[in-house]
Amino acid sequence: MATQAATRVEQNACSIRGLTVVYRVERHEYAAVQDVDLDIPSGEITAVIGESGSGKTTLAMAMLNAVQPPGRIAAGSVVYPTAGDILRLSGKRLRRLRGDSISMVFQTSQNSLNPLKRIGGQAMDLARSHGRDPRGTLREARDLCAKMSLDADRVLTSYQHELSGGMRQRVGIMLALVLQPEVVLLDEPTTALDVLSQSEVLQILRDLQRERRFSAVLITHDMGVVAELADRVAVMYAGRIVERGRTRDVLIRPDHPYTRALIRSIPRLSGDLSEAVPLPGLPPSLTTIPDHGCVFRARCAYRMPICDTVQPPLESVGPDHDSACYLEGFPSD
Amino acid sequence: MIELIDIKKTFQGRTGMLSTADVHALRGVSLSIENGGALALLGESGCGKTTLGRILAGLETYDSGDIVIDGTSLNGAPKGERDRLQRKIQLIHQDPYAALNPVRTIEKSLTAPLKLRAKQSGKDKGWVEQRARELLTIVGLDPDEVLYKYPHNLSGGQRQRVVIARALTVDPTVLVADEAVSMIDVSLRLGILQLLNDLRRRLKIAVVFITHDVAAARYVALDGDICVIYRGEIFEYGRTDDVIHAPVNPYTQSLLSAVPVLVGLERPGPDRFIPLEELVTGRAVSGCLFSDRCPFAVEVCHQDHPDLLPIEELSRLNRCFFPTVRHVTAVSASGEASA
């Protein structure tokens, strides 16, 4: 791990290509995720930000090949370097891959922890089911606990109900990292936490990531969490990625009107509050996503005739920065 | 003007089969809200801010203390008068979907309280219908669009607007918004906050904004006050931007430190810190209630209980033995220090 950290590996921990996930509603199939291409670079945290109904959670489920009916993966591939395309796996090999290649931290970890088993026991179970050495895994678990300022002796012998919300979330992170998967999926890891616990968990994730250089996908609706944690960000709207790039670039020079409006709609502690402008309109629901043309045009202040016809493709607007908008350069405001 | 005077509230908690432990939700809170003013109650969940909001709206009793509304003490007033006064203080709940009856249309939800008023003041049916449409327009909704829908047909933001419209049916003087945007999509939140500001300006309705989100509190109460509550006690109380940009209490500072920084657009405050451990609600703490988590706590903090004292030069109330301004709040990256 240490050597990996030293030399930055120029490869992807996961590549998503042409991913389309549809849901069946009353004899019609609607795309919750439409034609998504996304690379998860090794050793970095890639955020997927979007509102409810943007498809970010469906995307995460597809990365685990765990889309539940009435949903179905209609097209595309999700390739992990060692295991290949997860969408072609099933049964035992699929379960193996979940944990070996990709693991998940849930919004509410208490729902994912076994209430009848001690935390240490759960770590050992995890190791056994993936053919790892339980003792080594337990050592790793202790090490992770220490890094997260958890008392390992106490936590590993506890049941989940004996831990506080923030501690449970840290335990969830520990269990997700203990098998050293290629990608960790963080699904709204701090949303259910209180403000102070949130900042602590963010700090822990940041420190762990800096030290271990794991690759992660962060699913969130909160631009603040993205800014604090993610190296890169993909902005999702109505099932499509409308902008992606390095977090700093997207924050300072957002190109897509949605990203711009989203950032401007966040009240901030610094600066002039009159700069905060609400985003007009409402995000579309699954059944009302326009099937042609730009998905954002109904709320866009810069709508042009061409926006009604064809969804703009993601095109480079700067180094390592893509955006799906026909508009070139913003009117200054 | 509404004044809360030394409000105390204790819940009987149950910790085990036989043992009970009292939860001190409020340990003597005094504060005031100007007519048409804005006050943000800030704190973690479990700090007592929600209980305080419910007491204000008359949905919860208090053990001791008094509420004085425009000079009338609620303790002394007869029950009818007390109900009438507290009805002017309306609570906006966190979850707008739960706050609306799922099997009644928006029209029914709005006209029912209006009919009650019409009966009391002798207005006719036409007034009820017209007023319902008017209120929906005030909260930024198209009456034709939403009137005959059910709550599940609306988006979160629309539902919260309907809830606000329903609160307006009784012509309230105060809206108590309890985490009113935390369950709403990010892109729609600012719209609701703006609506609250709008109601203050246009209808002179005071807003008590209960939240853990300091930035939202700043937006709503920019020209008002922030009151930071921890474990049922006020820790810091002052003008909003003063408290945000020059906090003196370590608890306020830890809340401000926890606000995510939009790195690139903002720079984190140089003194930013994280408290020592998580809030354990049931735990008994001697001395200052924050001393077990405070990174700056010294001997005296663990022994003596600090009082809420004014700091003259800052026109601020503070509960800490060592009030110290720390720069924990993010500042704009463009260089200029925020006002």
Add this chain to the structure above:
Amino acid sequence: MNTIVSEEPQALSTYPSAQTPRHRPSSWAVAWDVLRRRPTGLLGLAILLFFIGMAAFGPLFYPAELPSNPSNIFAGPSPAHPLGTDFQGTDTLALVITGSRYVLLSAFLAGLFTAVFGTVTGLISGYYLGVPDSIITKLADFVLTIPSFPLLVVLSTVWKFGSPLAMGLVLGLIGWGALARAVRSQVLTLRERTFIEAARGLGFSSVHIIVKEIFPNITSYVAMKFLLAVTGAIYASVALFFLGVLPLSTNNWGVMLQFAFSQAGAMYTTQSLPYLLAPLACILLVTFGVVLFLDAVDEMLNPRLRRG
């Protein structure tokens, strides 16, 4: 850019839901819409309406005393007697039609009383709690522990249940317990919901909250229980007559079954088969209609299940 088109950006309320009612949809329109999409529910309703019509208007076409013809007993189906005749030579179809009124009316009243008693007591005990609650739950428990059918048999020795009203009332009085408990438990969760607190905060009276806020949330449940109670009451009243514990003075389906069994020897000969099967088929058909209609009722009364 000069090519900026900004039509419709500010409209805050353009939530693009599938259907946008711009006028107040009437309950009839809603019910019809549900039935249109659920042919099975429509069939159930048709069956129920058919029997309601039979009970309401059928007896008008027949004299109070049906003619009998001792020379034509146990006749097979013929154009004159589509379902044959009984042991006295009376037309079976006429018996089925005139006999439907007592059974269906008493069952409807029994269902109504069960639903009303159970709902009102359940709402009161669940909402007010305290003393009313303990009285009502104790009463409901008491009613629930009574073996209802033996009680009916015993009651019928002293009371003749001549009118459908008496029968319905008694069946309602012994049947409300379970519904009261079920309604109470639903009210217990509903009363803690935020919208009830909001209603209190707006100054509504408890009666308003119970009738206008809580009750609409359980109407579909109560309606279903009502329909099930109706079928239960049909079985109970028919069984009482069949057992012969009630006087066989009136004509109804239960009496028909009893006679088919005792007078016509339906167990031993096949000649009285139409006489035995006709009331049985009616009972089955009514139950079938109720079951088919139930599903549609839930959707009609519960807006969350509706499309759009």
